[in-house]
Amino acid sequence: MTGAKEVSTPLSPSVDLCADTxxxxxxxxxxxAICRLQYLVIxxxxxxxxxxxxxxxxxxPAEVHWQSVKRILRYLKGTVHYGLHFxxxxxxxxxxxxxxxxGGLHDGGRSTTAYVMFFGANVVSWRSAKQRFCVSIFYGS
Structure with missing residues (x-):
């Protein structure tokens, strides 16, 4: 795929990926190809x-699936400088x-929780999410 044209996204939004007959x-x-790409996801x-x-x-797999794999490869060709460096x-x-x-007072009372995990100097996991909104009201007698 050395002469392949680079693309800006790994999947085409116009291609419907479904079980093909x-x-x-x-x-x-x-x-x-999929196994090699799964390793690269790291x-x-x-x-x-x-x-x-x-x-x-x-x-x-059908031909449409193989074309989508090749699109990922074309995306990777254009973004070789991207990635996590360990x-x-x-x-x-x-x-x-x-x-x-x-509590996120300015955001409807929902808390935002986040974490980042390092192994040595390398980031290996991270997450940021709004907590589900729960209100508990107790009416005493």
Whole structure:
């Protein structure tokens, strides 16, 4: 795919990925490509949705699925400088930071909770989310 044109997104929004009744594509080659892409997701999390979506068709891939795999490869060709970079270091410790805004007064009373987890100097997990809104009212007698 050295001469392939680069694309700006890993999946095309106009392609409907569903189980296709058309003739199957070579399942062995498709599975090999998906497995390699799943390994790459470790350092390229932005392709995880596309790769996991295409992995759902490993039993019986069609030509449309193979074209979508090739689109991911074309996306990767244009974004080789993207990714998570892991550095070695003397510390192999696991460090976790978390925070919450305890109520989000300006945002309807919902708290935002976040965490980031480091292994040595490398970020390995993170999340930020609004908590579900729950109100408990107790009426005493």
């Amino acid at each position: 058309s003739p199957s594509f070579d399942a062995t080659m498709y599975r090999q 350092t390229r999390p932005e392709i995880s949705f596309a790769v996991n979506r295409l992995a759902q068709f490993m039993a019986s 550095r070695g270091g003397p510390s192999g410790s696991l460090l976790d930071y978390s925070d919450s805004d305890w």
